[in-house]
Amino acid sequence: MKTILLSTAAIAMFAAAPAMAQSWPAPEYYGSLGYSHMEVDEVDADLGAITGRFGAKLTPYFGFEGEGSVGVRDDQVTIGGVAVDVEHQYDLAAYGVAFLPVNSKFELFARVGYGTTEVKASAGGVSVTDDGNSWNYGVGANYYFDGQNGIRGDWTRRDFTDDGGEADVWSVSYIRRF
Secondary structure (H helix, E strand, O other), X not given: OHHHHHHHHHHHHHHHHHHHHHHOOXXXXXXXXXXXEEEXXXXXXXXXXXXXXXXXXXXXXXXXXXXXXXXXEOEEEEEOOEEEEEEXXXXXXXXXXXXXXXXXXXXXXXXXXXXXEEEEEEEOOEEEEEEEEEEEEEEEEEEEOOOOEEEEEEEEEEEEOOOOOEEEEEEEEEEEEO
16 A cells, blocks of 8 residues: 555656646856956955856745856055055855846845955065955845846955954946846
8 A cells, every 4th residue: 555655646747747847947058348447455456357157046035156267457565664565366266146026127135155365465575375265245236227128336355264353345347147
């Protein structure tokens, strides 16, 4: 009897699978390209980068995105009376994203993820390159002009796990739905 009940349940699940697949929406993919301004609290440096993102909204309310940046703006800071050049080399991160659609053109989002950032410091002919892993979290908004093309603004806090340092990143990007 137990075998008959299990077989019946398996057949019912197999028969219902196409209906379940139809109720799950297809992912909506998006990409963005823009400028990010990073304020590194530990050394009081202001750095800039070109940032690209690619994401997938699995539902209207949840998705994932990957992010990569390459430094384009350096800063010079004074540490112990010595001028130090600070360069943002790159960063990479992955996020889980929660979306709140306000209407068809405007949505708010919050994201949390993990990443790595590499920075180079130079002074007196000596250079040191260091990378740091961080837990990242932030909020932002997307506004679409025509349903596909739009603008994105966001803030992300990076809490570095290696040395306890922090950085705030402000970004403005062009965003496109695919």
